[in-house]
């Protein structure tokens with residue numbers, strides 16, 4: 509392999525590793541499509557449950573199909589007693605993503621068919637995991653605050669139930685709508701890093717729980733799903749819209765820091781999800797009478813988008829930028845932003861695992877060795 513080829517493949521940029529029917533990410537034009545439907549239409553009109561059906565069945569559900577899926581998800585919104593017990597035994601200082609990663613892995617221990625990789629069993633696991641992940645996230649929030657878990661309600665949608673189990677208060681329609689839109693917008697996204705890792709794990713003929721545990725571990729990083737929490741921490745560090753330029757010049761222009769929630773491997777135009785989430789963040793900020801963080805984020809976007817380097821490198825807000833403001837305004841704890849991303853992405857990951865199984869071949873790339881050669885073996889006391 510030539511140096512040029514190695515450089516071109518670094519980070520697997522632009523490398524096509526397979527085919528999918530799930531989503532199209534058009535980075536040049538800033539477009540995202542799930543199974544033929546524009547993300548803007550889905551965010552405006554679809555519920556998360558409809559999108560789950562779309563991803564798992566390749567078409568939008570009819571009313572009865574949707575009702576059945578809702579009931580099936582609702583019926584699985586609980587945890588094995590041992591897993592719930594472990595959540596209450598974990599150290600209260602554990603981070604929510606580490607808890608989620610561990611608890612999802614634990615679920616396999618209570619599934620006698622964890623290693624049955626038939627389509628039927630994998631579909632069942634996809635449904636159960638999608639339903640149980642919000643229970644884990646919400647229960648951990650309760651557990652670390654010394655509170656009892658709150659059972660899901662049969663009359664609530666997926667989004668309403670998440671808020672209900674997390675906070676224990678009746679979710680306001682606007683809050684639930686923002687969560688629903690967030691879940692829809694983040695449920696699927698081509699060959700992103702966590703999806704890729706789930707597919708790699710699956711390609712070795714490993715099980716759905718292992719693939720999901722891998723995916724959660726990959727999502728956790730600040731270059732991927734962890735960026736929403738980091739974006740909010742950055743807004744806090746900046747403090748006020750008045751301090752944006754000073755912060756940008758001090759840290760970003762000197763390469764000490766990146767603007768978290770900006771830039772993307774594929775999007776070289778505005779991330780279409782960011783445009784929707786910006787509107788949601790603004791609506792929530794107005795509704796809660798707190799424009800402070802939204803205004804700061806808008807100012808930072810303005811400063812960044814006028815910067816010659818950002819213009820040249822085509823750095824725009826990505827999905828994590830305004831979602832941080834929307835989620836913060838909803839009262840979601842900052843370290844629960846990424847777990848919420850995992851809740852949203854679970855059906856997308858599961859759909860990719862099913863797709864991988866349908867046409868599997870071991871994913872095993874190569875690497876160019878550049879280490880030393882022909883060294884002479886030396887006994888230990890001669891080294």
Ligand SMILES: CC(C)(COP(=O)(O)OP(=O)(O)OC[C@H]1O[C@@H](n2cnc3c(N)ncnc32)[C@H](O)[C@@H]1OP(=O)(O)O)[C@@H](O)C(=O)NCCC(=O)NCCS
Pocket residue numbers: 519730731732733735760765766767768769770771772773774821823826827828
């Ligand atoms: C998402 C991300 C990891 C993509 O990385 P990538 O495709 O590997 O791009 P690179 O890290 O090679 O960055 C390309 C150039 O843009 C710059 N850049 C990328 N994102 C930047 C950001 N958020 N702030 C400042 N500069 C940035 C890099 O410094 C690099 O400049 P250089 O070529 O002069 O060294 C990157 O944009 C980033 O770190 N963003 C912040 C974290 C984030 O929001 N992640 C969520 C993604 S959905």
